[in-house]
Amino acid sequence: MSCFRHRKPNEARAWTSAAVVAVLLAMAGLGGCGDETSTDQARAPARGEAAYQVAWLEVSSPLSPAQWLVSRRDDQLKPIGDADVQNVAQRLATANARYRESERMIANRTAQLSEMLASRGIAEGPIAILDDLTSIAGEIGQTEGFGAISQHYFNLRVADVERGEALDMLKTRYGPRR
Template sequence: MCMILAARLQLAFTLALTLTLAACEEEPESEEALRPAVQANEGRTISQKRWLDLNEPTTPELWLASREAGTDLAPSAPDVEAFRDLLARAERRYTETPRMIANRAVQLEEMLADRGIDENARQVIKGLTEAGADDKGRGFGETAQHYFNARANGASREEGLRLIQRPEGKTLR
């Protein structure tokens, strides 16, 4: 009975993540569709924003560095440059833009935290980028989903990163 319940919960989490990640790529049909997202970030400093909206003027590297620092940083801060480099490496490896990679990394950070797993967005991006293969054609979100499933099922960080790779070094599809 517990095994069936665990399998159903896992399926529900996977479905929720898939739908959420797919929704991140969709363009809203109207300005009306943007309103809830804009309102959720209204009045928040850069470091307090929950995600980067479609038309967000804040760069993903500034957002991630500010979130990690817990305060708004200057665009010239060394941590902002470090995130810029990390996102550039991730963009070369995956199909998404740096903004989408940043949003998905923060989403994964929060999902892991809900499971009691402490792994920040920098660790997520770095780990998934290093574990991924050099070929294009797969998504960061897809890889993040495989990684989350592994971690949610009890795998350590190292095991989770190893499980998202095929023997030839290519990420699972």
């Protein structure tokens, strides 16, 4: 027996629409774009902690993604007009164009990947990772997202694949097609 059997047609349609909206909202929460942060990463700087020292750059941060990466590397706040900040901003713009992910998310992923590798005894700075992973990207639309390639790179590196070999493997898989 249908649950709509004794209901008026408009009542059934309204219930169905509400159910569809509820399912879509639940799916959006589970399969988001990865631009949100976990509660342990999303936080304001602690008292005495500079904005560049946070583990995850929030949308509301007053720092640009490039400024955040360079300031973290140098352990001091760099002005937006700093030559290194401008250079990293150009690199992030290139990665943004190739991967179609926001510069902020790419900056977050490179910092996260650097920390994940460091926890396994592999020292690679986020800006070097940004350069390496940006260089392997193929044409727009053919390449996986930056986050997926970052994870693939991490898996290769912790499986004792050397940096150059890991990048070559990724370039073969995700690089420009002939």
